[in-house]
Amino acid sequence: MSEPIRQPRRGYSVRSLPGFAVVAVFTFFALYAPILILVAFSFNAGTSLAIWEGFSLRWYAQAAANEAVQEAAVRSLILAGVAASVATVAATMAALATTRTRRFPGRTMIYALINQPLMVPEIVTAVALLIVFAWIKVATGHTSMVYLISAHTAFCIPFAYLPIRARLETMDYTLETAAKDLYASPWKVFSRVTLPLMWPGIIAGYMLAFVISLDDVVITEFVKSAGQETLPTFMLGQLRRVVTPEINAISTIILAAGAILVSLFFWLSRGRR
Amino acid sequence: MESYSETAVEARRISKIFPGETEVRALDDVSVSIHRNEFFTLLGPSGCGKTTLLRVIAGFEPPTMGALFLAGTDISRLPPNQRPVNTVFQNYALFPHMSVANNIAFGLEMLGKPKDEVRKTVDDMLRLVRMEALSARRTSEISGGQQQRVALARALAPHPEVLLLDEPLSALDLKLRKEMQIELKRLQNETGITFIFVTHDQEEALTMSDRVAVMNAGKILQIGSPQEIYQRPAERFVANFIGESNFLDATLSGHTATLKAGGAHEVDPPEGVSDGTVSVLVRPEHASVRVGEPKTNEMAATVETVVYSGEATTLHLRLGTGEALKARLPNSPGGGALPGQGTAASVSIAPGAVTVLKD
Amino acid sequence: MAEVSAMSEPTAGALEREAERDDNRTRWLLSLPAMIIIVLAAAGPLLVMVVYSFLTPGDYGNVKWEFSTQAWVNTILQRDIFDDTLMWADAHLSIFWRSLSLSLITTVMAFAFGLPTAWFIATQPPGKREFWLFLVTVPFWSNLLVRTIAIQELIRAEGVINNLLLLLGIIDEPLQMMFTNFAIAFGMTYVYLPLMVLPIYAAVDKLDFRLVEAANDLYASRWRTFWRVILPLIKPGIIAGSILVFIPSLGAYVTPRVLGGGKNLMFGNLIELQFGQGRNWPLGAALSLMLMAAVMVSLIWYVRVTSRERSNV
Numbered sequence: 001m002s003e004p005i006r007q008p009r010r011g012y013s014v015r016s017l018p019g020f021a022v023v024a025v026f027t028f029f030a031l032y033a034p035i036l037i038l039v040a041f042s043f044n045a046g047t048s049l050a051i052w053e054g055f056s057l058r059w060y061a062q063a064a065a066n067e068a069v070q071e072a073a074v075r076s077l078i079l080a081g082v083a084a085s086v087a088t089v090a091a092t093m094a095a096l097a098t099t100r101t102r103r104f105p106g107r108t109m110i111y112a113l114i115n116q117p118l119m120v121p122e123i124v125t126a127v128a129l130l131i132v133f134a135w136i137k138v139a140t141g142h143t144s145m146v147y148l149i150s151a152h153t154a155f156c157i158p159f160a161y162l163p164i165r166a167r168l169e170t171m172d173y174t175l176e177t178a179a180k181d182l183y184a185s186p187w188k189v190f191s192r193v194t195l196p197l198m199w200p201g202i203i204a205g206y207m208l209a210f211v212i213s214l215d216d217v218v219i220t221e222f223v224k225s226a227g228q229e230t231l232p233t234f235m236l237g238q239l240r241r242v243v244t245p246e247i248n249a250i251s252t253i254i255l256a257a258g259a260i261l262v263s264l265f266f267w268l269s270r271g272r273r
Numbered sequence: 274m275e276s277y278s279e280t281a282v283e284a285r286r287i288s289k290i291f292p293g294e295t296e297v298r299a300l301d302d303v304s305v306s307i308h309r310n311e312f313f314t315l316l317g318p319s320g321c322g323k324t325t326l327l328r329v330i331a332g333f334e335p336p337t338m339g340a341l342f343l344a345g346t347d348i349s350r351l352p353p354n355q356r357p358v359n360t361v362f363q364n365y366a367l368f369p370h371m372s373v374a375n376n377i378a379f380g381l382e383m384l385g386k387p388k389d390e391v392r393k394t395v396d397d398m399l400r401l402v403r404m405e406a407l408s409a410r411r412t413s414e415i416s417g418g419q420q421q422r423v424a425l426a427r428a429l430a431p432h433p434e435v436l437l438l439d440e441p442l443s444a445l446d447l448k449l450r451k452e453m454q455i456e457l458k459r460l461q462n463e464t465g466i467t468f469i470f471v472t473h474d475q476e477e478a479l480t481m482s483d484r485v486a487v488m489n490a491g492k493i494l495q496i497g498s499p500q501e502i503y504q505r506p507a508e509r510f511v512a513n514f515i516g517e518s519n520f521l522d523a524t525l526s527g528h529t530a531t532l533k534a535g536g537a538h539e540v541d542p543p544e545g546v547s548d549g550t551v552s553v554l555v556r557p558e559h560a561s562v563r564v565g566e567p568k569t570n571e572m573a574a575t576v577e578t579v580v581y582s583g584e585a586t587t588l589h590l591r592l593g594t595g596e597a598l599k600a601r602l603p604n605s606p607g608g609g610a611l612p613g614q615g616t617a618a619s620v621s622i623a624p625g626a627v628t629v630l631k632d
Numbered sequence: 633m634a635e636v637s638a639m640s641e642p643t644a645g646a647l648e649r650e651a652e653r654d655d656n657r658t659r660w661l662l663s664l665p666a667m668i669i670i671v672l673a674a675a676g677p678l679l680v681m682v683v684y685s686f687l688t689p690g691d692y693g694n695v696k697w698e699f700s701t702q703a704w705v706n707t708i709l710q711r712d713i714f715d716d717t718l719m720w721a722d723a724h725l726s727i728f729w730r731s732l733s734l735s736l737i738t739t740v741m742a743f744a745f746g747l748p749t750a751w752f753i754a755t756q757p758p759g760k761r762e763f764w765l766f767l768v769t770v771p772f773w774s775n776l777l778v779r780t781i782a783i784q785e786l787i788r789a790e791g792v793i794n795n796l797l798l799l800l801g802i803i804d805e806p807l808q809m810m811f812t813n814f815a816i817a818f819g820m821t822y823v824y825l826p827l828m829v830l831p832i833y834a835a836v837d838k839l840d841f842r843l844v845e846a847a848n849d850l851y852a853s854r855w856r857t858f859w860r861v862i863l864p865l866i867k868p869g870i871i872a873g874s875i876l877v878f879i880p881s882l883g884a885y886v887t888p889r890v891l892g893g894g895k896n897l898m899f900g901n902l903i904e905l906q907f908g909q910g911r912n913w914p915l916g917a918a919l920s921l922m923l924m925a926a927v928m929v930s931l932i933w934y935v936r937v938t939s940r941e942r943s944n945v
Contacts, residue, residue: 037786153673
């Protein structure tokens with residue numbers, strides 16, 4: 001009489017650790033639940049942020065009709081558009097200069113400077129800018145968007161730089177050598193070979209910079225002159241008052257715009273060659 | 274010495290030093306002149322400097338010292354886009370964002386050729402490399418062998434004075450490589466362009482070249498026709514790198530070399546070798562073996578190992594002096610009797626098959 | 633031959649030097665716009681701030697151009713209003729302590745949830761990993777303020793959690809979660825969690841599972857294998873993730889402002905205070921430089937850990 005061989009219920013795997021999967025699934029749930037609740041209540045017919053009273057688009061209508069929201073949204077978009085454009089051009093040039101090279105004098109310094117905005121807490125940069133810009137504003141009396149634009153451009157540069165540099169580093173340098181060999185002048189090499197090949201990196205960099213500028217609240221809060229609210233600083237101000245689902249509606253629109261840009265970024269940086 | 278009009282490329286005392294923690298002398302005082310319409314091959318192990326020499330000729334690397342002449346004109350200062358020299362790159366370097374036809378047209382467009390001429394030349398080139406059907410394809414959508422042809426067509430389209438080929442066949446499988454060797458030779462004949470070909474494959478070099486330069490450690494060791502390189506290598510490195518070799522000790526006296534293991538052979542010693550003890554080369558296929566006592570000019574040997582390899586059988590022999598010797602014997606249809614392992618045998622060497630080496 | 637070459641040959645290395653000089657010049661010119669923008673609108677102002685930290689506060693904000701080290705003294709000390717003796721600035725010290733402890737708690741919580749999550753992603757079939765990674769990354773790139781608002785709405789007295797607990801009869805009256813240290817730590821864990829997951833994922837992804845099999849083969853149980861083999865091997869990823877969470881937590885401004893309210897200040901809010909109601913710009917500048925120094929120390933540690941990890945590969 002022989003014992004039947006007992007099969008383990010599941011195959012033993014060195015990759016599974018008990019409990020880890022449960023915590024992981026909970027974490028994914030916890031990452032998305034607050035956002036989904038926020039989005040859900042933007043469609044609430046009532047004024048509550050916790051009790052569902054039926055589906056309605058009234059808060060979207062209210063936000064859209066709110067002149068302060070309109071103005072802040074337009075300002076956010078213009079600011080992000082200009083800052084991301086300038087930052088992307090500057091970052092593209094810098095990426096061309098700092099990749100695919102031997103060590104040249106000053107390279108480390110250029111690297112350090114380009115990444116400097118990432119190294120310092122935003123609040124520190126924000127008050128430093130407040131100090132300097134306050135001084136300039138008093139001295140010149142000039143209070144246009146130029147302060148916001150230059151501050152945003154500066155912290156967008158490292159974000160635009162990253163994907164462009166990554167793209168350049170995976171690019172085959174012999175393609176440019178081949179173009180040179182085939183009688184292309186340096187400018188032709190750039191316009192006919194380098195630029196077309198690095199486009200996906202440039203677009204990815206632009207989108208990243210755009211999202212970063214659109215999201216910024218700390219630096220904007222300290223640099224803006226009176227009446228220069230962006231969507232995030234407007235929302236931050238609103239939080240001090242009674243919160244209605246209008247905030248949720250604006251948040252949902254910001255989330256959707258960001259999600260689209262980030263998904264595009266991922267798709268582009270998956271590196272189709 | 275040839276007149277300048279016969280010389281396509283002349284490298285004069287070129288050195289290339291790559292600085293760094295360990296300074297690399299990639300080219301060490303290299304001088305070479307390459308004739309017009311010649312298929313010239315730079316052959317050597319990886320890191321010997323052959324690709325660096327090619328890149329210096331193309332203009333991708335400035336030389337540390339020395340000068341470079343194209344048809345008698347100093348082009349050392351000319352950037353690559355102004356040199357009438359084109360390159361077929363090792364990985365082909367086809368532009369992935371352009372079609373096959375646009376790749377081929379690129380050089381012509383950069384030279385500012387009129388549209389009609391560009392179109393006509395591209396068509397000619399497509400026909401030359403038999404790629405007419407695929408002209409609109411993206412370069413990522415064609416096979417490795419086809420990419421190879423496009424790379425060739427692209428480099429040939431501007432009709433350069435010199436075509437540089439940097440191990441262009443190394444990525445292809447054996448069968449395709451053999452086909453492309455013949456194809457390259459045909460293209461060179463049809464276009465009459467000087468080809469400078471870089472390879473580490475000795476068989477490829479011997480098959481295709483008019484002349485071969487064997488390189489090692491940044492220096493050119495010997496330049497000659499494939500026959501000269503194979504049959505009369507000047508140095509042990511060259512002999513060893515190309516084909517299989519036996520090195521034996523001998524005593525040289527005028528035009529006679531007497532092997533230590535026995536037998537005197539008429540030789541043509543290279544310049545700079547004086548009478549006395551020398552090293553000589555005997556190719557395995559130039560030795561023959563029979564069972565029995567050695568006669569005049571034969572050497573006594575013991576068979577140590579017998580290795581069968583299809584078209585031939587190689588016997589590893591131990592000579593009376595203790596020296597090792599390999600002999601390759603063609604296999605006859607009947608499978609004639611060969612001496613077995615452990616038997617005593619006699620080795621004879623074909624007349625003229627003993628080559629005195631410089632070192 | 634010799635005289636010909638002597639005539640036409642450029643001096644040794646001349647061509648190389650020329651090419652190198654041209655190349656260096658091009659690279660510098662290309663880097664210039666980015667560097668100018670950053671110097672003007674990011675790096676330069678930090679230097680100005682050093683100057684400001686040694687000035688005297690103005691009566692209505694801003695500064696008077698008189699040298700003073702008072703701001704630096706005031707970062708940790710204060711004068712008694714009555715007898716003018718120097719004593720510890722308790723308010724500041726308690727804020728420093730809150731910043732430090734909440735950042736550490738955030739890091740530990742992020743690790744507790746981040747490690748299993750990273751492990752889970754890295755042990756998925758290769759084709760699916762990208763999807764899960766994407767799921768972790770999307771919230772990270774979503775607007776930080778919006779995510780903080782989402783947490784606020786969740787834990788408010790009239791929020792979803794309290795409503796749910798009341799409905800289930802677990803509590804009788806709403807829990808006060810907003811404007812507490814808990815709210816700040818919870819919010820920061822939520823917003824910075826992806827920064828923990830990504831580097832640990834990278835470390836687990838690189839882990840050679842044959843080593844785990846070898847440990848199992850040598851009679852180690854699952855948990856002993858985890859402690860003795862897996863954890864030491866992915867330690868660089870854990871350290872990197874921890875520093876990446878710790879640094880922004882220490883400098884956090886938005887999350888403590890929204891969730892901590894006016895009472896539970898962190899370092900960033902203390903700095904803001906000096907430029908608002910406090911009207912003490914030099915003190916604000918000095919505090920900012922202190923925060924920057926703390927972050928720099930962490931960053932240097934991070935760079936050392938990651939570069940050691942790279943050299944080990």
